[in-house]
Amino acid sequence: MTVTAAVPGHLHVVSAATEEVLATLPEAGPAEVDAAVGAARAAFDDPAGWSTWSAAERGVVLARLAERLAARGDDLVHAVSTQNGMPVAIGAGSEGVVGPRMLGYYASVIAAQPVEEERQRPGGGTTVVRRGPIGVVAVIVPWNFPLSLAFFKLAPALHAGCTIVWKPSPETVLDARIVTEEMAAAGLPDGVVNLVLGGRETGMALVQHPGVDKVAFTGSTAAGRAIGEACGRLLRPVSLELGGKSAAVVLEDADLPAHAADVFAASLLNSGQTCYLSTRVLAPRSRYEEVVEFYAGLARSLRIGDPLDPATQIGPVATAAQRARVEGFIAGALADGSRLVAGGGRPDIDRGWYVEPTVFADVDPRSTLAREEVFGPVLAITPYDDEDHAVALANDSAYGLAGSIWTEDVDRGLAVARRIRTGALGINGFRLDVASPFGGLKDSGLGYELGPEGLATFQELRSIYTALR
Numbered sequence: 001m002t003v004t005a006a007v008p009g010h011l012h013v014v015s016a017a018t019e020e021v022l023a024t025l026p027e028a029g030p031a032e033v034d035a036a037v038g039a040a041r042a043a044f045d046d047p048a049g050w051s052t053w054s055a056a057e058r059g060v061v062l063a064r065l066a067e068r069l070a071a072r073g074d075d076l077v078h079a080v081s082t083q084n085g086m087p088v089a090i091g092a093g094s095e096g097v098v099g100p101r102m103l104g105y106y107a108s109v110i111a112a113q114p115v116e117e118e119r120q121r122p123g124g125g126t127t128v129v130r131r132g133p134i135g136v137v138a139v140i141v142p143w144n145f146p147l148s149l150a151f152f153k154l155a156p157a158l159h160a161g162c163t164i165v166w167k168p169s170p171e172t173v174l175d176a177r178i179v180t181e182e183m184a185a186a187g188l189p190d191g192v193v194n195l196v197l198g199g200r201e202t203g204m205a206l207v208q209h210p211g212v213d214k215v216a217f218t219g220s221t222a223a224g225r226a227i228g229e230a231c232g233r234l235l236r237p238v239s240l241e242l243g244g245k246s247a248a249v250v251l252e253d254a255d256l257p258a259h260a261a262d263v264f265a266a267s268l269l270n271s272g273q274t275c276y277l278s279t280r281v282l283a284p285r286s287r288y289e290e291v292v293e294f295y296a297g298l299a300r301s302l303r304i305g306d307p308l309d310p311a312t313q314i315g316p317v318a319t320a321a322q323r324a325r326v327e328g329f330i331a332g333a334l335a336d337g338s339r340l341v342a343g344g345g346r347p348d349i350d351r352g353w354y355v356e357p358t359v360f361a362d363v364d365p366r367s368t369l370a371r372e373e374v375f376g377p378v379l380a381i382t383p384y385d386d387e388d389h390a391v392a393l394a395n396d397s398a399y400g401l402a403g404s405i406w407t408e409d410v411d412r413g414l415a416v417a418r419r420i421r422t423g424a425l426g427i428n429g430f431r432l433d434v435a436s437p438f439g440g441l442k443d444s445g446l447g448y449e450l451g452p453e454g455l456a457t458f459q460e461l462r463s464i465y466t467a468l469r
């Protein structure tokens with residue numbers, strides 16, 4: 001392992017695959033956070049500035065930005081993969097294309113939305129309802145899909161007319177620097193997007209800064225609680241996209257081999273470091289061993305290796321600390337009596353923070369592995385007796401982010417889906433839809449991203465009673 005002499009006030013960006021230091025960059029302290037928020041505030045309050053432009057005027061600059069980002073797609077994928085170990089095959093469909101996709105989608109949503117609408121009052125008279133940008137937004141995101149999670153916020157916030165202070169995770173900052181270079185080149189006015197680099201303390205300084213009007217956060221439930229508490233005291237609007245422990249409900253008629261690529265994407269994508277993964281597999285007793293064998297076979301079949309190789313399906317996990325945490329869950333599951341049916345160790349690769357894709361069967365639904373988010377390539381399989389039992393197990397979680405149902409009868413899948421209290425469910429796969437709201441219930445968060453709902457969180461509404469009777 002590379003030993004890094006810590007430079008005070010600096011963060012070290014380390015490659016998950018090679019353990020080499022890729023960059024050492026100054027960390028933003030309170031003065032830099034203050035300067036960044038000050039710049040965003042000044043840009044927002046400028047009487048002829050970004051927030052006062054029409055949506056069409058902002059759209060011209062954002063379309064140019066989308067084009068520039070599309071041209072840098074390969075660089076962005078490479079930057080993300082070299083830092084966090086995301087296989088490039090996964091980055092090519094997400095980090096490399098998300099900026100243009102989100103900017104394009106929200107261009108169409110905002111174009112269809114009037115800034116003001118006149119409503120008839122029930123007793124007679126009219127009211128003008130005016131929609132405007134919410135102000136200066138703090139965008140704080142994790143390292144797992146650093147650009148997707150940033151653009152879920154940046155795209156609607158920019159189209160709405162907000163200005164932004166963006167704090168990526170300290171593990172993944174090189175991609176964000178490429179994006180801000182392209183923002184400047186596309187002609188985004190100074191101060192509209194400001195990047196601050198740093199960890200938890202920098203994030204908390206930003207969350208609590210008096211110049212911030214809204215906080216848009218994605219990350220762990222623990223950090224989300226701390227941020228939510230701070231925002232509660234400040235009465236500051238906040239959206240929280242947090243952790244998950246989602247269930248895959250395998251119904252008796254499921255044909256898992258027919259959907260093997262989707263099972264992989266829904267349960268192990270990005271080496272298990274995706275918030276919405278179905279990591280608790282609920283299998284019918286009538287087909288239990290067959291389901292266990294399928295998942296074990298899938299895990300064993302995956303190609304583990306260099307994230308920059310397009311054939312790689314599983315790369316390293318993002319940090320040494322993350323690997324230690326994942327291995328802690330594996331040791332705990334073994335101690336709890338779960339049956340290891342695939343993986344459990346490290347692959348034979350001499351450097352990088354790799355963990356074998358791991359599957360446990362006979363997992364007690366009360367055990368730590370069944371209840372806590374691992375955020376690594378570890379699946380837990382639990383048997384169920386009948387559909388009611390499966391639904392009860394799926395709902396028996398502190399989280400409510402996502403999930404999946406596997407069946408050859410879509411109507412039956414829909415009927416089961418309606419009984420599961422979770423933010424998003426996929427039938428025979430799980431693929432986010434940019435045009436529909438995505439948000440966690442219970443400990444998985446507050447508020448929604450994507451869809452028109454994801455734009456509304458960056459807007460404020462004012463009512464002007466124009467003709468009173």
Ligand code: NAD
Binds near residue numbers: 140202207222224242
């Ligand atoms: P994390 O919560 O440790 O960090 C996320 C970001 O918040 C980082 O930028 C970090 O520097 C910052 N941060 C941490 N503590 C903070 C605090 N107290 N105040 C202000 N900022 C703080 O999460 P992580 O380990 O980087 O990411 C993994 C987590 O993110 C997992 O729990 C995963 O489920 C979750 N996640 C959720 C979604 C979703 O859409 N619901 C998507 C992806 C990841």
